[in-house]
Amino acid sequence: MRTDYLKLYFIMGSQNFPAGETQALQVLEQALQGGITCFQLREKGDTALTGAASIRFAQKCQVLCHRYQVPFIVNDNIELALQLDADGIHVGQDDAAVSSFKNKFPNKIIGLSVHTLSELELAVQQDVNYVGIGPIFATASKNDAKKPCGVDFITEAKRHCPTMPIVAIGGITLDNAASVLAHGADGLSVISAISAANDPQAATRQFHHL
Numbered sequence: 538m539r540t541d542y543l544k545l546y547f548i549m550g551s552q553n554f555p556a557g558e559t560q561a562l563q564v565l566e567q568a569l570q571g572g573i574t575c576f577q578l579r580e581k582g583d584t585a586l587t588g589a590a591s592i593r594f595a596q597k598c599q600v601l602c603h604r605y606q607v608p609f610i611v612n613d614n615i616e617l618a619l620q621l622d623a624d625g626i627h628v629g630q631d632d633a634a635v636s637s638f639k640n641k642f643p644n645k646i647i648g649l650s651v652h653t654l655s656e657l658e659l660a661v662q663q664d665v666n667y668v669g670i671g672p673i674f675a676t677a678s679k680n681d682a683k684k685p686c687g688v689d690f691i692t693e694a695k696r697h698c699p700t701m702p703i704v705a706i707g708g709i710t711l712d713n714a715a716s717v718l719a720h721g722a723d724g725l726s727v728i729s730a731i732s733a734a735n736d737p738q739a740a741t742r743q744f745h746h747l
């Protein structure tokens with residue numbers, strides 16, 4: 538995978554917006570105009586869209602991403618990723634084995650969440666395309682987030698496995714992003730820093746001028 542795709546990786550689902558999917562699509566387009574380099578659809582939680590509505594929403598997100606030539610990644614849901622022929626899938630430690638995703642979804646981007654150095658070593662052995670390391674800081678966007686690991690863990694991970702692309706996630710804002718990059722992350726992954734910004738396009742642009 539091209540590491541530059543990880544530079545500014547925006548994640549969201551309709552649950553991240555008070556006005557639901559309409560607002561989600563508007564913000565995604567603003568984020569694309571502002572220069573996000575990757576997008577992950579993470580439709581999760583009690584208010585998540587289901588069935589045909591979730592597929593229609595996902596298709597609309599994918600069309601926008603294609604228009605801006607930004608990879609469209611699906612969180613967790615391999616059926617959706619296959620149905621839409623997404624560019625990749627992001628999976629967590631509690632999901633099925635990476636090998637099963639690779640078999641079902643060959644030649645696609647596979648991202649894996651890691652929280653420890655041993656999980657990172659396994660990710661290298663499994664030849665995933667990138668790892669998501671987090672939460673770096675406290676986050677309100679994931680109910681079951683682990684304890685924050687801090688920026689020094691990024692440096693430790695990069696030293697341990699220098700060739701594995703790392704995207705940092707969890708509580709990343711315009712104020713702390715420069716430190717995250719200075720500690721060795723290849724890219725930044727955010728939900729609220731863009732989804733809850735007063736001006737999502739301007740916020741996205743600012744991440745490119747840290």
Ligand SMILES: Cc1ncc(COP(=O)(O)OP(=O)(O)O)c(N)n1
Nearest residue numbers: 612627628629630650669704706726
């Ligand atoms: C880029 C990136 N990194 C980490 C995660 C978290 O994935 P996971 O641990 O599977 O948790 P959920 O997002 O599924 O709640 C991610 N989604 N993206």
Ligand SMILES: Cc1nc(C(=O)O)sc1CCOP(=O)(O)O
Nearest residue numbers: 671672676678707708727728729
């Ligand atoms: C989806 C997700 N995964 C995390 C992890 O630690 O694996 S933290 C997180 C939420 C990130 O949202 P925000 O940018 O608003 O903090």
Ligand SMILES: [Mg+2]
Nearest residue numbers: 613627628629
């Ligand atoms: Mg997951």
